[in-house]
Amino acid sequence: MNPLASIRPRVAVLVLLACVAAVSIAAAPARAGIGAEGEPSFGISGYFKTPPRLGQATTLLVRVWGEDSYDVPVTSVARISIPEGIRVISGDTVSVAHVNRWMRRRAQRLIQIVIRPERPGRYLIRGWLGIDGGPDHGADETDFLLSVVLEQDSVIYAHAPRVTRFENVRHGQRYRYAGRYLVPIDSSQALLEEDITSKAKAKSQEEAYCSGCPGPLPTLIPFVVMVGSDGRIRESRFLDMQEEGSTDPSIVAAASAALQRWEFSAARAGDRAVADFLVVRVPVKGSPALPERPVEDAPAPVPTGTAGDGQPAGTARDGEP
Helix, strand or coil: CCCCCCCCHHHHHHHHHHHHCCCCCCCCCCCCCCCCCCCCEEHHHHCCCCCCCCCCCCEEEEEECHHHHHHCEEEEEEEEEEECCCEEEEEEEEEEEEECCCCCCCEEEEEEEEEEEEEEEEEEEEEEEEEECCHHEEEEEEEEEEEEEECCCCCECCCCCCCCEEEEEEEEEEECCCCCEEEEEEEECCHHHCCCCCCEEEEEEEEEECCCCCCCCCCCEEEEEEEEECCCEEEEEECCCCCCCCHHHHHHHHHHHHHHCCCEEEEEECCEEEEEEEEEEEEECCCCCCCCCCCCCCCCCCCCCCCCCCCCCCCCCCCCC
16 A cells, blocks of 8 residues: 555655656665675685695696576686696686576586696686676676795695685676675775775765655664765665565655765775775654744833833923923
């Protein structure tokens, strides 16, 4: 049932709703809810089966997982970049798989590449995974780095890879998997949520007023805000904490309109500003408080038995007969 159906429409509310619909950052439906959209269910890793040594063959094991977690058939591409100075003896450095969740296959797949280091040096093996889930889900991407330092009589190598990013690209926009939410970013970046040292913060806030809105007021309306590396709002979305859809849309619209006038400082990862999310609560009141009217000085009372000018009643003024 439309919660506005039982009340008389108000012009102010309709204008407010139209304005909010026109802005590029619009509130999502009241049942947006808190989800785990920013938790990646896919990944790729690589490690050495035995310690690498100069002139000796060793096996690089690459694991890919999460390809069967999609609701639609996907095409998954794993690509391993082996630097010069290390020879590939056998195995494919590019592996393509067409997967759907109903296939009878292991949840993970294993790629084995036999390599042989040929000269001393510092090397960085790179792994990349791209999973295309179609236009609605978009393409997921992640990668890892595996370092190794080879000398004639010694070797230093990473026992586990270092993952640098989890990202999604859909409808021309790139997002970073940020734990709870997908954060829009301008370009691919080596950044994980745990790399962020300082979250985005609100510098200035503004209350919302909704005199024609039903429901108990004042109240606080929660939103998740995507703040860009420049401190500007990229997206905002209403969070229905109770998942009941009980918050009136006109209250959400009023809060969203006020939120667009908030100012933020960007999150930071060390000394660089980065995009990130922030959960805020916008105060919504019924109407702004009216300013108090100044109390004017009242005229002094007229003494009993006198005229309005202070003269005794019946007394002639100077110059009067």
